[in-house]
Amino acid sequence: MTEEESRHRQRARFEALAHVVAEPLHRYLLRRTGADAVEDVLAEAMLVLWRRIDDVPGLAAAPASPPDPDDVLPWCYGVARGCLANARRADGRRLRLMERLIRTQDRQPPGGDDHSDLHAALAALGSLDREVVRLWAWEGLTPRQIAEATGLSPNAVSIRLHRAKKRLAEQLGRKTNEPSGHKRDEGRSSQ
Known part of the structure; x- marks a missing residue:
């Protein structure tokens, strides 16, 4: 089998899988997250399915017929669940970062600098x-x-x-010949 035939077969397998699982995964995600995040998480799940097409249980090596949803959906739900967890962790990190940035901006440094x-x-x-x-x-x-x-x-x-x-x-107005932070009489005796 040539590389092109292999790619064609992989694409056909993925398209057959996507045809069967896209709508159920979309509904699954709609019930678990906000509508604004569903498309992104679904896209990430489909990308994982594309990358791991050979790992999908119940998916035939040759797409002679569409896969049985009962065979492929449980594993695909697991992939979507993992992608949703990743998205939630990323959202949490972004939120914590924003809160930290806001606290840092609001905080005046010691000494009122x-x-x-x-x-x-x-x-x-x-x-x-x-x-x-x-x-x-x-x-x-x-x-x-x-x-x-x-x-x-x-x-x-x-x-x-x-x-x-x-x-x-x-x-910053430091056009002097002295290095900043030094006084003229520093290190000299007062005699």
Whole structure:
């Protein structure tokens, strides 16, 4: 059997299976979740059935006749049940993430530090420069690692990072020759 014949046979088996199970799975999901999620979960279940077509019990190797629903539906219900559980877990993760983001935004940092000027300065950078700075400052990546994450060369990352830091310093009003956080008389004796 050629590869094309094999693909054709697999497609015919799946179409025969889908014809038998799509409507019952749709009803099954409608009774267990909101109407807005049914189509997505059903699509995911059908994708799993396509990928695991050889594992479906009761499905003949050659689609001479449609499969018997009593033979294939129980296993397909199990697939739909698993896909629904995955969708619910994903929804829960998204909800927890949104709640955490809202709590983080609402919470003022200790000492009442306001970083709105920093966020405004970051927003003034181009999107790629902003991402390079964030990867460097927030994620602690080296220019070589940033290059891997962004698809730029390490040299281009170093140049972008240097220029972006310079623009940020200018926008934040730190155009002095002293490194930030140092006092002029620091480390000197008072004699």
